[in-house]
Amino acid sequence: MPDGAPVSAVEETYTISQLAEAFELTPRTIRYYEDEGLLTPRREGQQRVYTHRDWARLKLIMRGKRLGFTIAGIKDFLDLYEVGDAQVPQMRFLLASARDRITTLEQQLRDVQQTLVDLKEIEGLVVDHLARRGALDA
Amino acid sequence: MPDGAPVSAVEETYTISQLAEAFELTPRTIRYYEDEGLLTPRREGQQRVYTHRDWARLKLIMRGKRLGFTIAGIKDFLDLYEVGDAQVPQMRFLLASARDRITTLEQQLRDVQQTLVDLKEIEGLVVDHLARRGALDA
DNA sequence: CTCTGTCTTTACGTTTACGTAAACGTAAGG
DNA sequence: CCTTACGTTTACGTAAACGTAAAGACAGAG
Incomplete structure (x- = not known):
């Protein structure tokens, strides 16, 4: 493999x-x-x-x-x-595409991080709630 | 707004x-x-x-x-x-869902970060290549 | 040679996430 | 009263990303 x-x-x-x-x-x-x-x-x-x-x-x-x-x-x-064999106009285009993609990925990065923060807070709340009821086993 | x-x-x-x-x-x-x-x-x-x-x-x-x-x-x-008004069994389920989601989000976080590394490297290569040809304007 | 297994193409079916059109209700303005 | 603007429901249409037969090619085992 x-x-x-x-x-x-x-x-x-x-x-x-x-x-x-x-x-x-x-x-x-x-x-x-x-x-x-x-x-x-x-x-x-x-x-x-x-x-x-x-x-x-x-x-x-x-x-x-x-x-x-x-x-x-x-x-x-x-x-x-596959940018190796590209000509200049094509390269300009690829550069623009790469930069666009970087922009959306940076937004996605922020979204993922914020969602993780949210979910971990929720997880904490739920764990806490279950603990108060002594229902945290299994 | x-x-x-x-x-x-x-x-x-x-x-x-x-x-x-x-x-x-x-x-x-x-x-x-x-x-x-x-x-x-x-x-x-x-x-x-x-x-x-x-x-x-x-x-x-x-x-x-x-x-x-x-x-x-x-x-x-x-x-x-909306976890506030849930009963214990439902809470267990929500907890499991949250943790599943956290797992996939952490994978997604790694994916985004790696892709950003890749793209920025590509961007660097392209910029460099265009510079060598004095074709970096506009 | 036949059978089995893995490959191939062709083509219609399915789910998701809406778009789009038809036909109608209702309140405001002239 | 008529038009315009915005809302409503119902329902068929569509693009994306495959799933699912159907039917045949081909190599190796027995």
Whole structure:
């Protein structure tokens, strides 16, 4: 179960169901991500062959999903990681996208922190309330 | 534009379109939230009358949406804020819900922070790249 | 060769979170 | 009284993100 870079010289590959199991997705979902342009596995015959690069992309996809991004939003986001071979106008665009995304993430950071404060206060209240009734066991 | 507690003794109220404009939603959306049990305005004739309590709930709803929660998830979340009049079994349940939510929020916090690190690094790379080409203006 | 397992494509179904249109009630203004 | 503005309900429409058959390709085991 590789989580980082590949170890051997022979490029390690995965089938669709291996990826599916590793990320707790269905093959259907992974094909859907391909339809939406998030993944572009090469083919061997008609079968899809995934590499560690797809593995890394899927990790980013899952993170994006946990953050509530849409699939289209995640696609734009993935493009930011592929900035190496871009021309200047494209780079300007990517820069603007990255900065927009940073702005919303900073808002989201504040939201998460405030919600955590709220919930922990509520947790304290409830624990306290249950304690006063001697009902804090189990 | 009240943002905190009401000032006068006479309970300040709002129409549906006032709320809609304040939160940049449509009346349709606000009625939908009512259908889903997130809001329960009182009626005057057949018209809905909203108070500062609904205002506060809407603020929580919007925050939940920015965090990518589903409407059902936000409903459960709102219930946590109404913990005052609960019985012991219900309290146990709410406590468990709160703790679950805290767990996922802490994951989300890590995700946001990591993504911000990534994006700021990308931003740096792009800025650098544009600078080397003397293409950093405008 | 047949069976089994895993892959493939095609395509219709489903849920969520609203949008949109139709048709009507009601109070205020001219 | 008529219009305008804002509210109401009912109900069908829609985009996103998959789920779920259906039907076939293909490799290896027996």
